Amino acid sequence: MHPNIERVAAELAARGATGEIIELGEAVPTAAAAAERVGCAVGAIANSLVFDADGAPLLVLTSGAHRVDTAKVAAIVGAAKVRRATPEFVKAATGQAIGGVAPLGHPAPIRTLVDVALEEFDEVWAAGGVPHTVFPTTYDELVRVTGGDPAEVA
Numbered sequence: 440m441h442p443n444i445e446r447v448a449a450e451l452a453a454r455g456a457t458g459e460i461i462e463l464g465e466a467v468p469t470a471a472a473a474a475e476r477v478g479c480a481v482g483a484i485a486n487s488l489v490f491d492a493d494g495a496p497l498l499v500l501t502s503g504a505h506r507v508d509t510a511k512v513a514a515i516v517g518a519a520k521v522r523r524a525t526p527e528f529v530k531a532a533t534g535q536a537i538g539g540v541a542p543l544g545h546p547a548p549i550r551t552l553v554d555v556a557l558e559e560f561d562e563v564w565a566a567g568g569v570p571h572t573v574f575p576t577t578y579d580e581l582v583r584v585t586g587g588d589p590a591e592v593a
Contacts, residue, residue, distance in 0.1 A: 443535050443568030447544035451574065454543070454584040458575040466570035468538050470503025473564060473573060480504070483560040485581060487540040489529040489549075492518040496532035498549045500542050500565070500581060502556040505593040515552065515590050539570035542585045551587035553578070558589075 448460050467473040470484040484503030489496055490512065497516060501507050513521040529537050533545045542551065542565050557563050558578040565581065567574050582589060 441569050443539070443541070443544065444572055446534070447541040447568040447572075447574075450544045451584065456574075456576060456580055456584050458580075460567035460572050460574045462567075463571045463573065466538060467573070468570060474503060477564050477573060477575075479562065479564060480560065482556065483563050485542065485554075485557055485563045485565040485576075487542050487566055489524045489532055489537075489540060490521045491524045491528055492516055492521045492550075496524065496528070496549045497521065498533075498540075498542065498551040498585075498587075499554070499592055500551065500557070500585065500587060501554040501592050505556065507592050512552065512590075512592055515588075515592075516550065535568055536570070539566050539568055539572065541566050541568045542581060542587075544568055548586070551585045552590040552592055553582050553585065553587040554592045555589050556591075556593065557581065 474481040482504035
């Protein structure tokens with residue numbers, strides 16, 4: 440098992456999460472691909488997007504059904520500028536590569552916003568630390584295990 444999967448699974452268990460990481464066999468690089476693979480609405484996919492907020496990492500867990508409004512997010516977190524992070528920045532902040540970034544299991548805590556649009560789904564799916572893994576959770580559990588702040592991010 441990949442060390443990232445082990446780290447995410449251990450964090451999920453330590454925080455009392457109920458879902459288990461599922462290996463899909465191949466990468467699911469988009470919310471649409473992940474939704475098709477697990478059989479859910481694209482909006483139920485919790486994309487883990489890392490941004491550079493004035494030089495600090497910011498994780499936004501957003502519904503796969505829409506795009507993050509970086510100006511809105513900047514206002515929420517009090518940053519002058521929020522922009523998509525480079526792959527190197529993402530890897531340094533999370534220990535994980537773009538396409539498989541999990542909402543937890545990072546080397547250090549990352550400020551996290553959780554899209555309130557995910558609340559409409561009974562079950563949401565998030566990445567498990569590598570591009571071919573996911574795990575099921577609920578909106579409330581996702582907020583709890585990440586310590587994230589609910590926010591309108593789109």
